Amino acid sequence: xxxxxxxxxxxTLMEEGVDTIFGYPGGSVLDIYDQLFxxxxxxxxxxxxxGVTHAADGYARASGKTGVCIVTSGPGATNTITGITTAFMxxxxxxxxxxxxxxxxxxxxxxxxxxxxxxxxxxxxxxFLVRRVDELARTIREAFYIASSGRPGPVLVDLPKDVMQxxxxxxxxxxxxxxxxxxxFLPDTADLEQTVAMLKEAKNPVILVGxxxxxxxxxxxxxxxxxxxxxxxxxxxxxxxxFPADDPLWLGMVxxxxxxxxxxxxxxCDLLVTLGVRFSDRVTGKLSTFAPxxxxxxxxxDATSINKNVLVHLPIVSDCKSALVQLNTMLGNNGLExxxxxxxxxxxxxxxxxxxGALTYTxxxxxxxxxxxxxxxRLTRGDAIIATEVGQNQMWTAQFYRxxxxxxxxxxxxxxTMGYGFPAAIGAQVAFPDRLVVDIAGDGSIQMNIQELxxxxxxxxxVKIVILNNGYLGMVRQWQELFYEKRYSHTNISGQVPDFxxxxxxxxxxxxxxxxxDEVESxxxxxxxxxxxxxxxxxVEPEEKVYPMVNPGAALTEMQLGRETGL
Amino acid sequence: xxxxxxxxxxxxxxxxxxxxxxxxxxxxKGFNIENISANVTMxxxxxxxTMVAKGDTATIVKIEKEMKKLIDVIDVIRVKEKxxxxxxxxxxxxKINRKTRDDVTKSLDSLQCRIxxxxxxxxxxxxxxxxxxxxxxxxxxxxxxxxxxxRSGVVVL
Ligand SMILES: Cc1ncc(C[n+]2csc(CCOP(=O)(O)OP(=O)(O)O)c2C)c(N)n1
Ligand SMILES: [Mg+2]
Numbered sequence: 001x002x003x004x005x006x007x008x009x010x011x012t013l014m015e016e017g018v019d020t021i022f023g024y025p026g027g028s029v030l031d032i033y034d035q036l037f038x039x040x041x042x043x044x045x046x047x048x049x050x051g052v053t054h055a056a057d058g059y060a061r062a063s064g065k066t067g068v069c070i071v072t073s074g075p076g077a078t079n080t081i082t083g084i085t086t087a088f089m090x091x092x093x094x095x096x097x098x099x100x101x102x103x104x105x106x107x108x109x110x111x112x113x114x115x116x117x118x119x120x121x122x123x124x125x126x127x128f129l130v131r132r133v134d135e136l137a138r139t140i141r142e143a144f145y146i147a148s149s150g151r152p153g154p155v156l157v158d159l160p161k162d163v164m165q166x167x168x169x170x171x172x173x174x175x176x177x178x179x180x181x182x183x184x185f186l187p188d189t190a191d192l193e194q195t196v197a198m199l200k201e202a203k204n205p206v207i208l209v210g211x212x213x214x215x216x217x218x219x220x221x222x223x224x225x226x227x228x229x230x231x232x233x234x235x236x237x238x239x240x241x242x243f244p245a246d247d248p249l250w251l252g253m254v255x256x257x258x259x260x261x262x263x264x265x266x267x268x269c270d271l272l273v274t275l276g277v278r279f280s281d282r283v284t285g286k287l288s289t290f291a292p293x294x295x296x297x298x299x300x301x302d303a304t305s306i307n308k309n310v311l312v313h314l315p316i317v318s319d320c321k322s323a324l325v326q327l328n329t330m331l332g333n334n335g336l337e338x339x340x341x342x343x344x345x346x347x348x349x350x351x352x353x354x355x356x357g358a359l360t361y362t363x364x365x366x367x368x369x370x371x372x373x374x375x376x377x378r379l380t381r382g383d384a385i386i387a388t389e390v391g392q393n394q395m396w397t398a399q400f401y402r403x404x405x406x407x408x409x410x411x412x413x414x415x416x417t418m419g420y421g422f423p424a425a426i427g428a429q430v431a432f433p434d435r436l437v438v439d440i441a442g443d444g445s446i447q448m449n450i451q452e453l454x455x456x457x458x459x460x461x462x463v464k465i466v467i468l469n470n471g472y473l474g475m476v477r478q479w480q481e482l483f484y485e486k487r488y489s490h491t492n493i494s495g496q497v498p499d500f501x502x503x504x505x506x507x508x509x510x511x512x513x514x515x516x517x518d519e520v521e522s523x524x525x526x527x528x529x530x531x532x533x534x535x536x537x538x539x540v541e542p543e544e545k546v547y548p549m550v551n552p553g554a555a556l557t558e559m560q561l562g563r564e565t566g567l
Numbered sequence: 568x569x570x571x572x573x574x575x576x577x578x579x580x581x582x583x584x585x586x587x588x589x590x591x592x593x594x595x596k597g598f599n600i601e602n603i604s605a606n607v608t609m610x611x612x613x614x615x616x617t618m619v620a621k622g623d624t625a626t627i628v629k630i631e632k633e634m635k636k637l638i639d640v641i642d643v644i645r646v647k648e649k650x651x652x653x654x655x656x657x658x659x660x661x662k663i664n665r666k667t668r669d670d671v672t673k674s675l676d677s678l679q680c681r682i683x684x685x686x687x688x689x690x691x692x693x694x695x696x697x698x699x700x701x702x703x704x705x706x707x708x709x710x711x712x713x714x715x716x717x718r719s720g721v722v723v724l
Pocket of ligand 1: 389390391392393394416417418419441442443444445446468470472473474475476
């Protein structure tokens, strides 16, 4: 049957199982939008292409599916860069379809032409320019395959307008996929045997999990593994949710704002088993003092992540799931039950650290931001999808919200993108219309993509925004306080501009505000129970700081706890 | 740290932007490439790129991993000096006079060298050989009046 490019595109998307697209139209994608108009695919119209990409990213993180976006050429395409880079840094599977000027105009500085292939080469896993309609279907399939296989990532496909209009005789291709690059990495059995031997030998072992466990859907296998080996589990920011925070073996987040006891455990262990961790500088602190006593076993699907920052003793190039499945089999039913006694001393030591360095904050006249998150955690029993912006709000959420399930924590870890959380929450709400989705925001970050309130209202997406309104670009202010003698250069944004309650109302959403610690619970309850999108504006202690803190360049053990405990 | 030159050979898809992808990654990750050459193989869909990188083994392993990760790269081969033939080519223009002409040709006696053009005061030479041989030839020609030269990347088989 004869079809044009746009028709073939929409067909191929449906064959790939796409039922939801986030997008923003324009001249170069008119033909595609004309087909979408007639297709069963759900299209979520955002209000800015950055919002489009973060929403697709949030959808992908929450659902595990590949997020799909479509934008027009030129400015539409360039507006996606922050969203694409955010997804790239955190290994999120996305396919970004960009319109492009007709092929004969490419390279002529035509109206709304941008070299998006050149621009996104460093921030995509791969990208394609489709020059002929007969390459289209195959390219789209390849894009989906590349985005979701191995270490996932964003893949961009540039679609010239004439290719979308070109007609060709089209035959549905058999579902069977051609063999493609991206070899599957299966762990080497000898390496796994050595791993088991090292697990048995270790006296003070720690597991460190990262985003690779979530991206590799290995959360269930991780739980089984920990049940067998009875080792304490620490996590990077990106690994939160892969292991239940309520489990007694959970240590919480490591790194710059990690838990005292998690950092102490990692710094004193004799064996560190890392799963899907790439050793970012925010995780390791000073490299030369990172886990100084430990033998390190690193499991990662991306060979370039291995031995990149930290030299490891046993590298295992494998996805976390394959490695854990095999390890679980090798460990047998009883696992390391025999070692329970000999490990007791280590676990006791960790309990001592846990008490010594317990996460606390002092209460006062003003609302403490930590208290808002603790209350939210209690009210939701940890059962919500939580997105964050970037800054203090993000770190307090990572510390005080107890994530028990995978894919319930959406945060920009690698790029640290302010303005990520709200559109990401919208994307998650699209994937899970009946779940509670909350964006924990700062008063600065929320203004970076506030236009998406229109998207939430228009699509009946009842996302709850909790603003920890400290009147500052708080995390930057914290660094100015600690390292620049309180010279608060351009970080004071206080003065109730904008008035977030009125702003919510202007968009047709509900706005709530309190400055009273005693009202935190009732405002949260009211906001959660409301049927539509809500902004809850909590006026919090302006100069509260995030602790523990490891100063940049310091060792993980050199934590400031921000209180007078003598530690 | 044992820093020296390593030759890496890549088989890549013959597509317009493959070189851009490769050089983009090399510069983004801060790797230094001494020289590079590229041309199609017997299979017109596949290009062979040979590059020489300076570094210790760990650095070279990192480059290889980054190259392997690129979707359009089909294979990455570290060339071992013993098992491969490596050649470079240089085109050289030398200023001569009646006295020096023979010194120039003599200095190249042991090399693969052709005279492409000759006039009373200029010689245009084509020299092929291993990198070290070319280095040597150029050093001696410099002393004998080399005016200009152009040097290729390494090719291997
Ligand atoms: C797009 C972007 N611009 C700038 C920054 C640098 N930055 C990191 S945290 C921060 C302050 C965020 O302020 P706010 O949203 O109010 O959060 P708070 O730290 O006060 O909780 C800034 C400006 C960033 N991470 N992202
Ligand atoms: Mg703030």
